[in-house]
Amino acid sequence: KFAFSLTENEALLKVKSSFTNSEALDDWDSRSSPCVKRWAGIICFGGLITGLHLSDFGLSGTIDIEALQQLRALRTLSLKNNSFSGQIPEFNKLGALKLLLLSHNKFSGQIPNDFFSSMASLKKVWLSNNDFTGNIPVSLMSLPHLLELHLEGNQFSGHIPPLKKPTTVTSLDLSHNKLEGEIPDSFSKFSNESFLGNDRLCGKQLDRDCSSVVAESLPQPVIEEKKESANSDGHTKLAIGIGILVVMGILIIAAFTGRKKDKDDDFSILEKETPNEMIPVRVRSIKKPAEGSTRRGLDSSRKGSSHGSKNGMGDLIMINDEKGAFGLPDLMKAAAEVLGNGGLGSAYKAVMTNGLSVVVKRMREMNKLGRDGFDAEMRRFGRIKHKNILAPLAYHYRKEEKLLVSEYVPKGSLLYVLHGDRGTCHADLNWATRLKIIKGISSALGFLHSEYATYDLPHGNLKSSNVLLSENYEPLIIDYALDPLTNPNHAAQAMFAYKSPEYIQHQQISPKSDVYCLGIIILEIITGKFPSQYLANGKGGTDVVQWVLQASSEQREQDLIDPEIANSTSSIDQMVQLLRIGATCIESSPVQRLDTREAIRRIEQILV
Numbered sequence: 001k002f003a004f005s006l007t008e009n010e011a012l013l014k015v016k017s018s019f020t021n022s023e024a025l026d027d028w029d030s031r032s033s034p035c036v037k038r039w040a041g042i043i044c045f046g047g048l049i050t051g052l053h054l055s056d057f058g059l060s061g062t063i064d065i066e067a068l069q070q071l072r073a074l075r076t077l078s079l080k081n082n083s084f085s086g087q088i089p090e091f092n093k094l095g096a097l098k099l100l101l102l103s104h105n106k107f108s109g110q111i112p113n114d115f116f117s118s119m120a121s122l123k124k125v126w127l128s129n130n131d132f133t134g135n136i137p138v139s140l141m142s143l144p145h146l147l148e149l150h151l152e153g154n155q156f157s158g159h160i161p162p163l164k165k166p167t168t169v170t171s172l173d174l175s176h177n178k179l180e181g182e183i184p185d186s187f188s189k190f191s192n193e194s195f196l197g198n199d200r201l202c203g204k205q206l207d208r209d210c211s212s213v214v215a216e217s218l219p220q221p222v223i224e225e226k227k228e229s230a231n232s233d234g235h236t237k238l239a240i241g242i243g244i245l246v247v248m249g250i251l252i253i254a255a256f257t258g259r260k261k262d263k264d265d266d267f268s269i270l271e272k273e274t275p276n277e278m279i280p281v282r283v284r285s286i287k288k289p290a291e292g293s294t295r296r297g298l299d300s301s302r303k304g305s306s307h308g309s310k311n312g313m314g315d316l317i318m319i320n321d322e323k324g325a326f327g328l329p330d331l332m333k334a335a336a337e338v339l340g341n342g343g344l345g346s347a348y349k350a351v352m353t354n355g356l357s358v359v360v361k362r363m364r365e366m367n368k369l370g371r372d373g374f375d376a377e378m379r380r381f382g383r384i385k386h387k388n389i390l391a392p393l394a395y396h397y398r399k400e401e402k403l404l405v406s407e408y409v410p411k412g413s414l415l416y417v418l419h420g421d422r423g424t425c426h427a428d429l430n431w432a433t434r435l436k437i438i439k440g441i442s443s444a445l446g447f448l449h450s451e452y453a454t455y456d457l458p459h460g461n462l463k464s465s466n467v468l469l470s471e472n473y474e475p476l477i478i479d480y481a482l483d484p485l486t487n488p489n490h491a492a493q494a495m496f497a498y499k500s501p502e503y504i505q506h507q508q509i510s511p512k513s514d515v516y517c518l519g520i521i522i523l524e525i526i527t528g529k530f531p532s533q534y535l536a537n538g539k540g541g542t543d544v545v546q547w548v549l550q551a552s553s554e555q556r557e558q559d560l561i562d563p564e565i566a567n568s569t570s571s572i573d574q575m576v577q578l579l580r581i582g583a584t585c586i587e588s589s590p591v592q593r594l595d596t597r598e599a600i601r602r603i604e605q606i607l608v
């Protein structure tokens with residue numbers, strides 16, 4: 001028995017060493033036993049390891065399947081919300097698994113058709129929100145005991161294979177893929193929600209007649225018709241509809257090719273050295289993509305550059321045309337590049353032929369308001385005029401697809417400049433610039449708090465990746481006032497204000513939750529540390545809240561100041577004052593926390 005458990009320890013340590021970011025597994029060590037010491041993420045039953053539940057651990061790297069095979073009693077495996085990438089590992093060698101959860105990673109590529117044939121015990125399979133492509137494996141749909149199947153938010157394409165009949169599946173989500181054709185009969189008990197966001201899927205659940213979808217999927221003749229009779233309203237609408245399909249398709253392809261490129265050069269896992277930790281931060285490199293590399297014209301074959309009609313079916317609607325008007329055809333001809341995949345959606349940079357660079361954000365789960373409500377919120381964005389707020393230029397609305405288009409800001413985000421780049425931009429972040437950035441952010445927040453005074457969360461997602469920096473380091477805040485548009489469960493997962501102590505403890509939010517987010521940014525800027533609060537599981541980075549509270553109670557805030565600005569010795573007192581303001585913004589009780597107006601007043605009093 002001793003020998004057996006020793007082997008299981010070793011196996012787990014081998015699994016751990018196959019991960020590249022395993023700080024969250026620090027308590028896995030050879031001197032203790034996983035079941036007795038209750039190693040993080042290990043589920044035991046009768047002294048045997050039955051489950052590995054490693055959700056939200058910030059893990060990446062490979063997964064040593066051979067070592068996992070040593071865990072004879074292993075039945076449940078969850079790797080949700082990590083950063084694993086590449087082809088699906090050979091989980092099918094773990095034939096006794098009942099539960100396999102891989103959602104919210106970056107797995108990609110096709111899954112072989114017979115992959116699940118050796119996994120007949122599987123009851124729950126969640127592969128959602130990865131980048132899987134190709135057909136849904138036939139062997140997955142024919143699993144004999146399957147109860148839950150979640151594949152949403154991937155790029156699965158082709159026809160849906162039939163489910164085994166009678167089906168045991170009670171929870172199914174195939175939405176937001178690239179599936180096409182008729183939904184097979186065996187899915188008749190599932191409602192439209194299981195299938196939304198697959199533009200070429202048809203059948204009664206979607207109220208979409210299959211014969212019309214076949215016709216729509218033939219773009220060439222329709223484009224010809226459009227040229228011949230551009231005045232025909234019906235044809236124009238149809239062509240626009242197809243244009244949207246093409247753009248969406250290309251954006252999806254761009255997302256896929258771009259993410260492949262991620263691993264090479266668009267993103268890096270920043271490993272910022274602090275005394276005893278490695279911080280996983282996804283940052284965008286400023287590097288320009290090589291000509292003719294994975295950049296692709298969104299559509300070189302289409303002619304014409306008219307921007308969308310204001311009421312055009314599904315076209316772009318301009319909110320602000322100070323930078324010139326454009327429409328989907330212009331985006332279709334643009335060179336596109338993936339910037340990232342945040343909680344609220346994925347972001348792409350597109351350079352249009354007139355030289356204007358924009359960022360297109362495909363928003364996720366934004367159906368809380370219907371069309372009219374959505375339009376009204378967008379019109380409000382159009383009225384925002386503040387030098388530290390970047391208002392979107394245009395949007396596209398369909399039930400299954402929402403795009404927000406904004407001007408591209410070349411310097412990128414505060415997150416990137418502060419933690420990701422040790423080059424010139426970082427060196428520019430001296431004390432005066434940091435103070436200017438904090439003042440700009442707080443002024444923008446004050447503006448939003450009066451403009452959206454009736455909203456619980458006038459911003460809702462204030463964090464350093466949502467603060468862009470202009471050429472002269474004026475902050476420009478983005479991704480604000482989206483809470484009323486976003487499906488509540490998703491908002492709670494994706495927006496930073498929901499990480500505030502009052503939401504975590506009492507599920508309460510208020511404008512003071514934005515003040516908490518402001519406090520975190522102030523501490524981040526003055527300490528130069530990446531806040532662990534930004535990470536899903538809080539593992540990695542620096543717990544700036546604890547660090548500052550501790551130092552404040554001992555009156556040694558000076559120790560917290562980023563050494564890179566501490567050389568401005570004549571301003572140390574001001575830096576400490578600002579840290580104290582930050583500390584009052586992160587008070588765990590909203591009652592004790594400063595309100596927005598008072599926070600701004602105090603920040604404004606700090607002089608360089």
Ligand SMILES: Nc1ncnc2c1ncn2[C@@H]1O[C@H](COP(=O)(O)OP(=O)(O)OP(=O)(O)O)[C@@H](O)[C@H]1O
Nearest residue numbers: 339340341342343344345347359407408409413465
């Ligand atoms: N208009 C823009 N100009 C330049 N960079 C931008 C622009 N909008 C977003 N970005 C950058 O693109 C990257 C991806 O943005 P995205 O919004 O998807 O990620 P996020 O901020 O991490 O997540 P989210 O805001 O959804 O919670 C971020 O680094 C962000 O700073």
